[in-house]
Amino acid sequence: MQLYPDDGAAYAYGCYILHNLGLDERALQWAERAITIDPEDYNSHYNVACFLAAIGAVEKAIDTLQHCVPQLGLQQVHWMAQDVDMNPLRDHPRYLALIERLELSLGKAESQSGRGTEGRPSGA
Numbered sequence: 001m002q003l004y005p006d007d008g009a010a011y012a013y014g015c016y017i018l019h020n021l022g023l024d025e026r027a028l029q030w031a032e033r034a035i036t037i038d039p040e041d042y043n044s045h046y047n048v049a050c051f052l053a054a055i056g057a058v059e060k061a062i063d064t065l066q067h068c069v070p071q072l073g074l075q076q077v078h079w080m081a082q083d084v085d086m087n088p089l090r091d092h093p094r095y096l097a098l099i100e101r102l103e104l105s106l107g108k109a110e111s112q113s114g115r116g117t118e119g120r121p122s123g124a
Helices: 008-020 024-037 042-054 058-072 074-082 084-089 093-112
Strands: none
Touching (some): 008 024, 008 042, 074 093
């Protein structure tokens, strides 16, 4: 962190390391820093959401997902379906509603952009 103090991704990944070392308070500070360094780095936001889910901060994790996943796109929604980091959230009503809304809105946007529903361009 000394070499790249403004690297949000490093802070987002570092949350897990600090958590595994039992330094949860510091890990939470790093999570906050990861998000504030670059509010537009939605991959870092997603990784922070995974960390928050892992420590049981379910509501904060879902809040973070609501902010970042729409910008990441439908592929990220599909990834979330298999991402084990999302397991603590899977049965939560807010998480389920978020996934449903995202699949509908992002699916519509994808079909309107000319992509086929099977992952190939229309007319192919």
